[in-house]
Amino acid sequence: MLPLYNFLLGLYPAAYRGEYGEEMLAVLSEVQTEIQKRGPLGQIVSSGWEVAGLLFGALREHLRVITGSAPRAIFFPRRFTMRSEFRFPKAVVTLMAVILLAIFLAIDKAKAVQASIPYANPQVGPIHPTQQLMLLPALLLVLAGACVTAALGWGILFALHRSGVHRFTDVDASSRPRSSRNLLI
Amino acid sequence: MSGGSVRLSTGTLYGALHRLLEEGWIERFREDDSSRGKQAYRLTSLGRRSLRQEVARLTQLTRLASLRIARKET
Numbered sequence: 001m002l003p004l005y006n007f008l009l010g011l012y013p014a015a016y017r018g019e020y021g022e023e024m025l026a027v028l029s030e031v032q033t034e035i036q037k038r039g040p041l042g043q044i045v046s047s048g049w050e051v052a053g054l055l056f057g058a059l060r061e062h063l064r065v066i067t068g069s070a071p072r073a074i075f076f077p078r079r080f081t082m083r084s085e086f087r088f089p090k091a092v093v094t095l096m097a098v099i100l101l102a103i104f105l106a107i108d109k110a111k112a113v114q115a116s117i118p119y120a121n122p123q124v125g126p127i128h129p130t131q132q133l134m135l136l137p138a139l140l141l142v143l144a145g146a147c148v149t150a151a152l153g154w155g156i157l158f159a160l161h162r163s164g165v166h167r168f169t170d171v172d173a174s175s176r177p178r179s180s181r182n183l184l185i
Numbered sequence: 186m187s188g189g190s191v192r193l194s195t196g197t198l199y200g201a202l203h204r205l206l207e208e209g210w211i212e213r214f215r216e217d218d219s220s221r222g223k224q225a226y227r228l229t230s231l232g233r234r235s236l237r238q239e240v241a242r243l244t245q246l247t248r249l250a251s252l253r254i255a256r257k258e259t
Binding site: 016019020023024026027028031049050052053054055056057058060061 | 192193194195196197198199200202203223224
């Protein structure tokens with residue numbers, strides 16, 4: 001197994017490998033000696049555990065190099081990190097998935113309605129220059145709407161960040177007044 | 186130490202060590218008995234302070250949980 005472990009250590013970023021590679025290989029060698037004392041099933045499980053740990057670790061360290069922070073939120077997504085100071089709650093993903101599903105359902109429904117009344121809409125002729133000119137203000141309006149929505153969203157996120165709501169998880173329970181403790185449990 | 190309840194693979198262990206070193210909570214040091222040929226780590230004063238705070242926080246939480254259980258039982 002040691003050649004495999006050595007190969008997997010090669011998957012780590014060079015800087016990490018340079019700092020911990022030799023040490024990790026020494027530990028893995030010792031672990032492997034312990035593993036060999038176990039039964040066949042125990043050996044498979046323990047070796048698999050080590051292999052998975054090395055693969056996971058290599059991926060984690062590469063992500064750390066790319067993102068500049070420990071990517072725990074990716075693998076243990078209790079929260080999704082937008083920046084180190086602000087985190088989206090997990091429910092955002094569910095909400096976005098629901099919205100996407102609703103969009104697809106609306107498209108399907110519209111297609112069904114269109115198919116059921118084929119003659120309701122007259123055939124559209126060639127687009128005249130005046131109609132093209134009407135498209136531009138409409139597009140600008142949509143763009144302005146999107147900008148306003150984005151500004152509102154940013155304002156809400158900024159206000160949440162300024163309020164310090166995201167720091168509630170770091171509050172030390174021991175510093176809370178006695179009267180509020182009963183409410184927490 | 187954990188009686189087998191915690192199983193850390195080597196990859197996971199070194200990920201944690203790397204993070205703790207970066208945070209300045211542990212440091213490398215040279216052991217007097219270097220026959221084991223391994224790198225030794227120890228808590229820094231910052232790490233010890235953080236650990237103490239964490240122990241206090243967990244103690245508080247377990248105390249509150251115990252109170253809650255005791256209240257339910259009575």
